[in-house]
Amino acid sequence: MSPSCVETRTACRMAAIKALQQWCKQQCDGYRDVSITNMTTSFRDGLAFCAILHKHRPDLIDFNSLSKENVYENNHLAFRVAEEKLGIPALLDAEDMVKLRVPDRLSMLTYVSQYYNYFHGRSPIGGLGAIKRPPEDTIEEPAGKKIISHAPPSQPHPAARTGHAFLKDNSVIENAPVRAGIKEIDSNGLVSSKCTVCGQHVHLVQRHMAEGKLYHRNCFKCKQCTRTLQPGNYKVGDAPGTFICSNHHPGSTSPVSSNAAPSGPYKPVTAQSGQHATSPASQGQANQTPSSKWSVASQPVQNGASNRTVVGFVGNNDSTQSVGPTAGQPGKVMHSDSLSNRSSPETTNRTAMGFYKTHKDSQNVGNAAEPEDPQKGTPASRTSETPPRVPLNIPAQAYLQSLKGKNDNTSSSPQNSVQKEAKKDPAASGQYTSPSNFTNTSTTLSPSSSGRWSASPVVKNEPKDDYSSQKPSSSAVKTKEARDKFFQSSTVVAEPTNNQSPGGRESPKITSSNGPGRPAALTPVSTKPEGQGEKEKARNKILMAIPSSPKSPVGTDEPKSDFFPPRNVDMSQGVSKTPVQKEDTERPIPKERKSKMPTSVPTPEPTKNITASSQPQSTKNTTAPSQPQSTKNTTAPSQPQSTKNTTAPSQPQSTKNTTVPSQPQSTKNTTAPSQPQSTKNTTAPSQPQSTKNTTAPSQPQSTKNTTAPSQPQSTNHTPWSSHPQSTNNKPGSNQPQSTNNTPWSSQPQTTKNTPGSNQHQPTKNTGSVYLELMKSIPGSNHPELTKTTPKITDIKTTNTTTPEKYPIPSTTGLSSTSRVQKGDNHTPKAQTPSSKVSKGEGPEEWRSMLKSVKDKPAAPGIQHNTEKPPLKEDKASPKKPISTTTTVINQDLSGKDRKPSQPVAFAPWEASKGDHKAPVVTTTITPNPSGKENKPAQRPTSPAAPTKEDNGEAKASNMPPKKKLLIVNVDLISDLPKPQQKWQDEDARKETEPIRWRSHWGSDEDASSPPAVPKDDKQSPYGDGYLKTSSWMDNQKGTSQTKLNSEYIPEEYIQEELQIIEQELDYLELRGVDMEKQLRSCDGDDSEDSLMVDWFKLIHEKQLLLRRESELNYISRTQVLESQQVDVDTELRNLMKKPDHMKNAKDRAREQELLEKLVLIVNDRSEIVECLDEDRIREKAEDEVMEAMMKRHSDSHQPKESPEPNLKKRSRFSISGLFKSKDKSKT
Amino acid sequence: MAKSYDHLFKLLLIGDSGVGKTCLIVRFSEDSFNNTYISTIGIDFKIRTTEIQGKKIKLQVWDTAGQERFKTITTAYYRGAMGIILVYDITDERSFENIQNWMKSIKENAAAGVERMLLGNKCDIEIKRKVPKDRGEKLAKEHNIRFFETSAKSSQNVDEAFNTLASDILMKITKRSAPGAKEVDLRSSTKTKNSNKCSLV
Secondary structure, eight states, rough: OOOHHHHHHHHHTOOHHHHHHHHHHHHHHOTTTTTOOSSSSTTTSHHHHHHHHHHTTTTTTOGGGTTTTTTHHHEEEEEEEHHHHHHOOOOOHHHHHHHSSSOOOHHHHHHHHHHHHHTTOOOOOTSOOOOOOOOGOOSOHHHHHHHHHHHHHOOSSSGGGHHHHHHHHHHHHHHHHHHHHHHHHHHHSTOOOOOOHHHBOGGGGGEEEETEEEGGGGGBTTTTTBBBBOGGGGGESTTTEEEEEETTHHHHHHHHHHHHHHHHHHHHHHHHHHHHHHHHHHHHHHTTTTHHHHHHHHHHHIIIIHHOOHHHHHHHHHHHHSSSSSSSSHHHHHHHHHHHHHHHIIIOOOHHHHHHHHHHHHHHHHHHHHHHETTHHHHHHHHHHHTBBHHHHHHHHHHHHEEEEEEEHHTTTHHHHHHHHHHHOOOHHHHHHHHHHHHHHHHIIIIIIIIHHHHHHHHHHHHHHHHHHHSHHHHHHHHHHHHHHHHHHHHHHHSSSSGGHHHHIIIIIHHHHHHHHHHHHHHOOOTSOOHHHHHHHHHHHHHHHHHHHHHHTTTTTTTTTTTHHHHHHHHHHHHHHHHHHHHHBBBBBHHHHHHHHTTTTTHHHHHHHHHHHHHHHHHHHHTTTTTHHHHHHTTTHHHHEEEEEHHHHHHHHHHSOOTTIIIIIIIIIIIIHHHHHHHHHHSSSHHHHHHHHHHHHHHHHHHHHHSHHHHHHHHHHHHHHHHHHHHEEEEEEEEHHHHHHGGGGGGHHTTHHHHHHHHHHHHHTTHHHHHHHHHIIIIIIIHHHHHHHHHHOOOOOOOHHOOOTTTTHHHHHHHHHHHHHOOOOOOHHHHHHHHHHHHBTHHHHEEEEEHHHHHHTTTHHHHHHHHHHHHHHHHHHHHHHHHHHHHHHHHIIIISOOOOOHHHHHHHHHHHHHHSSSBBBBOBBBOOOOOOETTTTTTTTTHHHHHHHHHHHHHHOOOOOOOOOHHHHHHHHHHHHHHHHHHHHHHHHHHHHHHHHHHHHHHHHHEEEEEEEHHHHHHHHHHHHHHHHHHHHHHHHHHHOOOOOOOOOHHHHHHHHHHHHHHHHHHHHHHHHHHHHHHHSSOOOHHHHHHHHHHHHHHHHHHHHHHHHHHHHHHHHHHHHHHHHHHHHHHHHHHHOOOOGOOHHHHHHHHHHHHHHHHHHHEEEEHHHHHHHHHHHHHHHHHHHHHHHHHHHHHHHHHOSSSSHHHHHHHHHHHHHHHHHHHHHHH | OOTOOOOEEEEEEEESTTHHHHHHHHHHHHHHOOOOOOOOOOOEEEEEEEEETTTEEEEEEEOOOOSGGGHHHHGGGTOOEEEEEEETTTOOHHHHHHHOOOOHHHHHHHHOEEEEEEEOTTTOOOOGOOOOOOHHHHHHHHHHOEEEEOTTTTTBHHHHHHHHHHHHHHHHHOOOOOOGHHHHHHHHHHHHHHHHHHOOO
């Protein structure tokens, strides 16, 4: 700014500022070489900081050893000590102090105010600061503490909220690196004001210093899971400059890693086009979250979409539309991600973590998918993500949007072209799909589905869709598709396992290009080159699929289902993918196609759809559903189901791929679906579809679910219908979405644009998805399927193992649904729906889908299915919920529409509640010749679609299409259940929401309110979702987590709230950025002081949010620890029961190990208690200061005459008072 | 929520194995009782928020294993405790005799000014009583600490014991923080209080 002016001003009027300066002057009184005459240059040499620190904590700094000349050393010392010892985030960089003759005044003010706050008992801006009280204060700190701290270094220090605490541990060492980073940054331009990850300017509010490097808070993500890293919850990653969730590692590292990879994809997604290119790199880095903040940012979009939230969503949408979603958006997204991440890591309790991780994985998968096709891929990924988290839905929406864009494009004119492309691709995609189908199914679908997804999102976002549609032109669509494919493949790949096959998805076209990205993304090992990656992925997928499939059948993942489901799904997908993998490229393609498909999809759609759907499913399924699906898809599990399905499936496959799922159902469905499709295509597809769907769904479900699900299947039916659509559409699914979106037509487009679109439209509400699926399946799909079949056959070989695949192929949705359904038919459906949604349009379609399902019976078939399924599922089995979740998700997606994200996220919820679901978009892309991807998107609708598709496919082409499950939503849902909802709402309102938020904020300035507020605002819309989610969470936890304490807060709730907080933080940061601009533009005029007050107020709001966030994280972590303790205790007791003479060395070692572990857990728990206490104390002081500040502010405004005096007095008052009290306490 | 309290106190229970430390804590924190004996492994704690003199006090009650084998683990937690409760079993004379050893352990490991309290548990089993109440009172008086006979099973005096200890700590803290010079007074007052309480009990 204008330092000189500032100085003069400072001297003059700024009450608040002057008060601050006055305080500093007091503190530095008596220190040599320290003279505070302004708030800039007086601090430049760092001695002032050191003096303030020394005054209060003489033990921390040897002031006499300092020299005025050592600017860097002085500042560095002060910043480091303040951060490490006091928890005051280092907003400033010593480098800057050296380089800038006149330090940035606002930065200085903000930073110094933290000192003021801290030493007054108020916490520093970051809120972090764990104020470590002098030992003298209390005798409390037990030796145990120390132990604890050591033991769980990674664990969040309560104080560390900002992560500073963390830094504290690493302190010096870390700082060094930081410097380097900073320097580098500096070279770029303004001193270290660039985010290490995204390279964008970091505004004061967004500042997050870690390891000496500057980040956007949102960019500071886990390399593996892409979640925003929370203060004490991260640790340095393997790769330099990367960070990962501390909880992550232990818990579900592998998944996480895979997730991380996904994140990479996500990132790409966000970036979309740009990202695509970057995606690979980012993906590679993705794992290294930190490094690839950009990617993260992009991811955010995706993730954000999925997780976070509206904002992210919006951002995503925007981004998708425009590419780089603006930093802000990405940031937002990132937030959501971070939230989710955070939640997962932190809270999460490990279980939760597991979930999250799974979610993440799924997300990743989804992301991966997304990455491939930014739009499509994203959609897929989003969808997959969405399931887990509501936010996912958003992402899904974003995806959808992107997809929509694509779809729109496609739909508009592109459709044909797209379709053609799709067809072309489809063949490939179809093949690919098969590989990818498992995981990729979604991807495959993604193409179409993505389109649809986007569409689905779009649906929700419809406006966005329009945008997307507008933006992307057919060509654009193509490019997008390519990108999508790319991302998808990458994402898929990243996804862990199978998804890579997604790469396969990409494979078609993108694959190769994507390959690299995928590998990185998919495999934690980013190393895999794309080409290799694909193969490897395919192999991995296959392997994965196989194992997973078995497992999946088991429903192992269920507990984690949300998260795991994705994984499982992946697995399942992987299985299916395995085949797919072979076909991977195909599948990936499918997804991409799906996403892209929308554009080109028409033909390919089926395949794509299938893949996509399968994927989603896989993701969702991962949990339970996925397993089922997987089983179906890939392996034996499916066999049982498959048996049913198989038989049918094969047929169905023929139609579509068959989707196996559908197969059984498909048999029925198949016929029906195909008919429906035809019908749909022709005319009343919707009806047929509905009929088909209904039947099919149930069947599919049954097939997929084999078991009870079948009923759910009915619910699924809807989905199935969607599936069919998806299969057909991938396109189909997309179509459904498109139907919903009609505009989106992408689905229709994909499959048969017109019909599809029409259908979609019709279906939309009712069974748009169905229609879509139907359409997609029947017409295009079948052809494609048939075409693909050959490929599929290959896949079949692989797939064969998994009949499901066939089904999947038919409709990814089916497969996915089936998978999902495993758990519950619903899941599949849900997935399918989701996929559909995603494909269709994102939100809109979803919504319509959902609505239709719920609201409308016929078309609704799907919806009904969704609704019913959830219910059934819920009713049927609480645990199932997980599986259900998938289903649910699907349902949600299809049914609810709450927005894709919700569906996805909700899947679990839905399971419990039934509304949300569908996060999982299973897009099974059948490689079918038609190459159509059966619309992965459809898969969202997958359940229904798949069935239909499957049927259709089966009929059309016996060849099993490759299924790609788009589990998009599952992850998201699980992760961001609430957020998702919000997101959805937000998405719908998008821009509006911010305003709302603001308003809320304004009203709710209080920290406590923020979360609540968001909820309230958005809750109403999401209300159901929340509830559902919550219920879902409950179920899951109840089932999965052994401990059900009365006080136990379901992880989901926590995650929801965290997401909300994340959104709020995003909003606050946005506001803060604006305010910073204002502050900088008003040089010392009268408005500055009041602006400063507002500024500090905003900072305080952020603090409050961070507080709540940390509290939630503590709670979550505590719960995880408690459950862990029980486990360890149980094992230890069993060991100790053994008579000593019976014990061998191994037993003793284990006993000792467990005992140590137990102590560590207890210590961790205790540390949390202490951290909470420290926070409480600090917060109390903060509140007092804030209150005083507000009073001053009001005073200054009312009596303008003597604002300063008042301020001074008060400030002095508080200051003196605080100090006194402090001193006293110390003494 | 998690932070809606005014003070956080850390209490620690020690005593021979089987005297009922865990049962006392469970009774206090969860108001439940389990007859089956499950020896504590190492260390654990439970949280309960109580209200004393209008202040919300969050009590973190540490439960230690009484077995000798875990002693190295448990003694590490003495230091962080603001209040230590010594527990013996009135039906087990040896556990009462060992109180002296536990006192010694406190002296060696805990902070100097830690608040202490003596509890004779299982007072519901009057038939098997081996340690007369007056012996416990006498011992408490010797150490100038409070004494209660409690029963985790019947819930007798459990809340009273914990709340009394928390109250003493609270008083100690407020005195200390208020006039810095009153610390000395605090102790004396506490002592007097203790004696009073003992008589009351």
